[in-house]
Amino acid sequence: MNKRLYNLTVAIPTYNGAPRLPKVLEALRHQINPEKLAWEIIIIDNNSSDETAQVIKDYQSNWAEDFPLEYYFEGQQGLAFARERAIQEAQGTYVAFLDDDNIPAPDWIAAAHQFGINYPQAGAFSGQIHGEFEVQPPENFKQIAPFLAIRQHGSKPFLFDPDNLRLPPGAGLVVRKQAWREAVPSRTKLKGRIGKEIVAGEDYEALLYLHQAGWEIWYNPEMHLNHCIPRQRLEREYLLPLARGIGLATCPLRMINAKTIDKPGIWVKTILGNLRRIIQHRLKYGDRLKSELIPAFQMEFYRGSLMSSFYWLNNLKWGQAGAVDKAEGK
Template sequence: MVEFTLAIPTYNRAKYLPIILERLRSQVDLENLSWEIIIIDNNSTDDTADVIHSYQAKWDLNCSLNYFLEPEQGVTFARLRAVREAKGQLIAFLDDDNLPAPNWVKEAVNFAQEHPQAGAFGGQIHGAFEVKPPENIERIQGLLAIRERGDKANLYDPINLSLPPGAALVFRKQAWDESIPNKLIFKGRLGKLKVAGDDFELLLHLHKAGWEIWYNPNMHTYHQIPHWRLEKDYLITLARGCGLSIYQLRLINASNWQEPIIFIKIFLNNFRRVLKHIIKYRNKLNNDIVARAEMEFYLSSMLSPFYSLILAM
């Protein structure tokens, strides 16, 4: 019986895959673990398939390396395919630009054993920046899937959308099967708006079903962040995509009668945040990338109820 499945959804990132596969070859203390690695190629047009097939031909690790093509575009479809193909009782997702520490798999398995009510858990994700990031990047590092919540394990707070990112995230397959529907709202960062919410949606369904969501400080991952992900236009697009998902995410754990209340609260709370931000940074918004990204997130969050109404038309 396979205990642990490590799934890597990927799209046109062939040059990154050898790096992460070598990291996985270097995982320690797994002699007694039955595990597998699966690559979900989300309709790539580069040589992703060739890279994986080349590795398969010379693979000598004590786990299988499997490749699956998922032609339906979007990380949600890649994750759903991974779950269908996975044989493990635990399913871990690593983004193709996330490099795990040598003990990442071991610490994930240990944590799951120690926390049987954990439906999902993430660890520490550190930024591995190609260039020096903008000043005060820590204010928006969550947009870049960076999580550093200290050295003690703690519960996330789904009610307030305090949740781990989908990168470097471990699910208990039982929790997934019992809680997460096959048809989901968010498909991944597709189209011009790059609307996010796909990872939080999964976790909110787990929470709704009564599972706990944890932070495991002993799992360390390093997110490779190239220079272009720190440019103003990219960060603004990222912030906008996260903000536009807020209203729909809030509705997942809400009753029908609460919808108009949530609509009003999101609009008014973020309207207040926008005004405060303008007053505080009114002379810096054109030049301060971090402040500008924050402003975009507040504006998009404020507009997210109306965005949801447009989608429903």
């Protein structure tokens, strides 16, 4: 039986999101839809161990909206796998990704759909992401807010700059499904944070493939959502590993669209540039790095970026070894 086609699919990848999902679903229930768009919601349960499945089942049993709520289980852990599953299951022309702690404004879907129509060369676009904090953020938090997917870039649309890794986060990202299917591999190199594996960057990797295929990446100021930040995400135990993980993706991301002849230079520049940043940062802050959270976060990012060259090289060697084994039938 053929599934119905929709203008837009809202895809919500979630891991143990039972306590957070109801707030997102209620916001989606109250979307303003002046053009009567046909849209759907799909939940991608990324191997949760909590009551996520039951929460969605309870919602479905009382779901009287004219847009469906579907549930899919993706057992392979990692946000990259969950997003790929969402692309496979989505029936919309556009796929709008929400994290399970993203609360969209009432006109978010309408604004997303209209922007896609107005900008037909946009393979992906994102809007304004505002922080909704459980507790007051630390002093100078604005310096690292973008690392927590909090972004406001003003009131005018503009093109992002993929060549310099200036790209939007995956939270609140809207993609043209056909563009993604044609440009993004079903298995990306970066999988997202999984257990002790802390390397991030899976969002940027997908966008770089879209850019390579000729699609534009845009900022749409008319799309607003709130990103709920609980207390623990403002503590050192969470923030410093986050900074390292984002930093570790630096070199692998720069290599994706680089010409082979340019890769040695990128590798060296990544090392030297981050060594310089680490030394300057140490000279500037000294022992304050032990007590001040924001400078410590920045230092961890520089360290992760430095190590990203060796992380990329190590993975390149493993990839070449695997290719040789495959060719020899091992």
